[in-house]
Amino acid sequence: MGSISAYQTTSGKRYRAMFRKPDHAQTQKHGFKTKREAELFLASVEIDKSRGAYIDPSKSRVLVGEWLDAWMDGRTDWRATSRERARGIVALHIKPSLGGYPLGSLTHVAVQAWAGGLSKTQSPSSVRKIVNVLSRSLQMAVKDGRLPANPAHGLNLPKVGKLSKRYLTHDEVRDLADAVDSLGKGMYRGERNNYGLMVKVLAYCGLRWGEASGLRVQDIDFVRGRLEVQHTIVEVDGVQLDSQPKDYEARSIPVPASILADLKFHVEGKEGGLPAFAAARGGWLRGRVFRRGWLDDAASMIGQDGLTPHELRHTAASLAISAGANVKAVQRMLGHASAAVTLDVYSDLFESDLDAVSAALEDAIVRSARSISQNKSASIPLPE
Missing domain, CATH: 3.30.160 (Double Stranded RNA Binding Domain)
Structure with a gap:
């Protein structure tokens, strides 16, 4: 001993x-x-x-800020955007308050007080994202034998309210596309760059912005009528990087025939490796440039102020479901990890399915009762 x-x-x-x-x-x-x-x-x-x-006391004396840096450097599995997001959270929200603590001195009470302070300036969802970064780093410290338990587990965090999503109708998508085409002058005119068609692709195919920006001419399969999502453009520190989507995000998306015909005309004569929708001066189109130059004003023109490209992705889910697509088809179109994710994100769109279930059950009850009644009638002997 x-x-x-x-x-x-x-x-x-x-x-x-x-x-x-x-x-x-x-x-x-x-x-x-x-x-x-x-x-x-x-x-x-x-x-x-x-x-x-x-727990070796010498291993738990490392400062939280130093440990966070080492943890982030070791996350070779992260994509560039994930790394940039985590570094921003650590620099802005974790290090200023907790970075000077030795790991072994970081208590559950101290972490709870820090999380409570975040709630004064951050939304509930942001608080949870920030705490999650700290918790994941501390869990690695537990695995490395630096902490007996994770002091960020089991915190009392603000509940995230369910935000209502905005979905455009078919008419609104058409009006938005027309408005985008009407904006700009000369080489920057939306119609000249076919940005109205890009709006339709976003609203009917459900691409993320990086996927739409990274879509190449060769990724459009006109024989099968599909968009092959094989690239995504991410922006890190103002630099655009060509990246590959996650395994479940790489997918083949069906394209409505009318949009496919417009795409064929749009890319005719272009080299396969070029962006399907390029910036006015060439290269990958940046999301903020598209919004500032065309989308923001076009959205205001149709009474949808503040509309974002991601809300066009929501619209794609809505229009697909209203057309009769099941949750598995929507999952594959959007590139979600599972159908459960799709249901969580778009549960409000499937509310009408509940009415259909009750109607189908009622129909089954009526048909069953009618069948029993007919069988009873058939079994009663006729008088001689």
Whole structure:
């Protein structure tokens, strides 16, 4: 169990506990006022070692800010946008308040107080995203033997209210596309760049902005009538990067025949590797440029102020479901990881399905009752 020795200080006698860590390296902890305190400490060390729960104090002295940097550097699985988002959260919201804490000194109470402070300036969903970054880094510290438990687990966080989504109708999509085409002058005119057609592609095919920007001419399969999502353009520190979508996001999307015909005319004569919808001066079209130059004003013209490209993706889900598409088809079109994700995001669009279920059940009840009645009538013998 180790050994205990006494030593003198200016404040009186103190005790030192000597013991071996799980790797058999000898270490010590001093400053105990009584021998009993030192004995209890040695006993707790032995219990932790036997349970595999021993935490090396030297490993838990690293500062939270330093650990966050090391954790982010080790996340080689992250995409560039995920890394940029995490670094922004760490720099703005975690390091200023918690970065100077040693890992071993970070308590559940301290983390709860920090999370509570975030609620004063951040939305509930933002608070949860920020806390999630800290929690994931601390969970890695637990796995690395630096913490006995994650102090960010089980926090009391603000509930996220369900936000209503905006869905455009077929007429509104058409009007928006026409408005986009009418804006701009010369080489920047929407019609010249066919940005109105891009609006229709977003609203009927459900591409994310990076996927639409990264769509190449060769990604349009006119034989099968599909868009092959194989690239996505991400922007990191103002630099556009050509990236590949996640496995479940790479997909083949059916295109309505009228839009496919317009696309064929639009890309005729263009090289396969060029963007299907390029910036006016060439290259990948940036989302903020499209919004500032065409979409924002066009949305105001049709009474949909503040409309975003992502809301056109919501519109694609709405129009597909209203046309009779089931949840699995919508999942594949949108590139969600699972149908459960689609149901969570667009549960409001499937409300009418509940009415259809009750109507189908009622129909079954009526048909069953009619069948029983007919069978009874057939079994009654006719009078001679």
